[in-house]
Amino acid sequence: MVSRRNVMKAGATAGAAALVTTTAAAAARGSTPSATPAHGTHTGHGKTAHVAAVAAPFAVRMPIPPVQKPIASVANTDFYVVSTRKAQVEILPGTRTEVLTYDGLFPGPTFRVKTGRLAVIAHSNHLDMPTAVHVHGGHTPSSSDGFPTDVLDPGKSRIYSYPNKQRAATLWYHDHAHHMEAEHVFRGLAGFFLIDDPAQAELRLPTGNYDIPIMLRDARFADDASLIFEHDDFQFRNTILVNGKPQPYFPVAARKYRLRFVNASNLRTFTLRLGNDAEVAQIASDGGLLAGPTPIRSWSLTPGERVEIVVDFGAFPVGSQVFLDDAVAGPVLRFDVNRAAADTSRVPDRLSTIPALPAATKERAFTLNFNPSTGQFLINGQQFDAERVDTEIKRNTTEVWTVTNGDTLFGIPHNFHPHLVQFRVLARNGQPPAPGEAGVKDTISVGPGETVRLQATFGPYLGRYVYHCHMIDHSASGMMAQMKIVP
Ligand SMILES: [Cu+2]
Structure with a gap:
């Protein structure tokens, strides 16, 4: 249960000063995070009051999670095995932290699959507790979608099947077990799930060693380097991890790179830019390539969202250091331009064709709000109930959903993520979407008082799926509902 006290804290900017004092004590511990009061902006629930820096920042190289190898491949199918287990890993330098992992890795192994090929x-x-595996953004049959109560019990195995009949995109997989998803993801159950389309090779975007997935999240550590999970703890998760490491560096060649950003935080939104304010090309969002590249100088990701950019490090002399800065956290990653390299990649003016919008046959409205008198997070006034179908949808029909964040009083941000489908944004607050939101999406920011209009075609699979706020401490506290796709 989320406490009312936590939400009340959100309105109290005085809390920021108290937090700085707390971490000043932590700073005295040496290798543990120290306070950086300069980042003490506190503008509401979900935005952290301060951010911890590692004692020796930019001393550890950013790892790239290894790509999982199939144990077998036939005709049009690849077979994999994964075990979910506890592991001790080094996150803060010189310490060990117990985490929950897929195959002992933090983040988990990367699945790199091909569009149309069954995984x-x-x-x-x-x-010692149930899990449920969900591929975020996947068009997945209900039986493999990780419905919150369709769990994998301790000591058991089960098969999840992913047809991958969808656009190439940066997806990710994570736990979704009922009421436990927030803690499970916080403790490590997340990884990349990248769908490639060989037909995109002709675009000549950067590939191979120049195509880098970057998973950002925050975390809270105790003095002994153990992870501390408390529900709705938006204020104390103040260490930013980049592919599982705090403030790492990453060596790059002076050439173009494709960077795939995933925000795997439970509550934190990142607003990123390169430290020199360089212009970069956004090439993709949640559901894959945009119609064309969009020049940007900063980009935001609410939890679960993805943004892909191409950066030309060839614009910087060899020897340069280029920081990735977050608006609240400050520098989270340093790119070291350490060598020259040939570069035949490019960013073509046309990247993809965004599918046409079929005519919608149904309109629905959803309001997300927190009830301060009960401490419940709600969709249309109700908490999630796995036994109740909230929305019944005829298969392969197209609907327009209007999603409103009713939490203006406490300024609580939310976002919105339906399973099974990806959608288009028709409007945000009555205005056309910004270019970066005009492609294919599956997770959308809905700030306090904001309204977004989305359109999706619900298919091809039948059965039950959830839709929810992807600030997953909220969904774990009830801000989730059930849709059933029927013939
Ligand atoms: Cu929310």
Whole structure:
């Protein structure tokens, strides 16, 4: 249950000063995070009051999670096995932290699959609690979608099947077990799930060693480097991890790179820019390539969202250091331009064709709000109930959903994520979407008082799926509902 006290804290900017004092004590511990009061902006629930810096920043190289190898491949199918288990990993330098992992890795192994090629993944659960695996953004049959109560019990295995009949995109997978998803993801159950389309090779975007997935999240550590999870703890998760490491560096060649950003935080929104304010090209959002590249100098990701950019490090002399800055956290990653390199990649003016919008046959409205008198997070006034179908949808029909964030009083941000489908944004607050939101999406920011209009075609699979706020401490506290796709 989310406490009313936590939400009340959101309105109290005085809390920021108290937090700085707390981490000043932590700074005295040496290798543990120290306070950086300069980042003490506090503008509401979900935005952290301060951010911890590592004692020796930019001393650890950013790892790239290894790509999972199939145990077998036939005709049009690849078979994988994964075990979910506890592991001790080094996150803060010189310490060990117990985390929950897929295959012992933090973040988990990367699945790199091809569009239209079936991936069959046998998950075994070696934890002492149920899990449910969800591929975020996947067009997945209901039986493999990780419905919150369709769990994988301790000591058991089950098969998840992913047809991958969808656009190439940067997806990710994470736990979705009922009421436990927030803690499970916080403790490490997340990884990349990248769908490639060989037909995109002709675009000549950067590939291979120049195509880098970057998973950002925040975390809260105790003095002994253990992770502390408390529900709705938006203020104390003040260490930013980049592919599982705090403030790492990453060596790059002086050439173009494709960077795929995933925000795997439970509550934190990142607003990123390169430290020199360089213009970069946004090439993709949640559902894959945009129609064409969009020049940007900053980009935001609410939890679960993805943005892909191409950066030309060839614009910087060899020897340069280029920081990735977050608006609240400050520098989170340093790129070291350490060598020259040939570069035949490019960013073409046309990247993809965004599918046409079919005529919608149904309109629905959803309001997300927090009830301060009960401490419940709600959709249309109700908490999630796995036994209740909230929305019944005829298969392969197209609907327009209007999603409103009713939490203006406490200024609580939310976002919105339906399973099974990806959508288009028709409007934000009555205005056409910005170019970066005009492609294919599956997760959308809905700030306090904001309204977004979305359009999706619900298919091809039948069965039950959830839609929810992806600030997953909120969804774990009830801000989730159930849709059933029927013939
Ligand atoms: Cu929310």
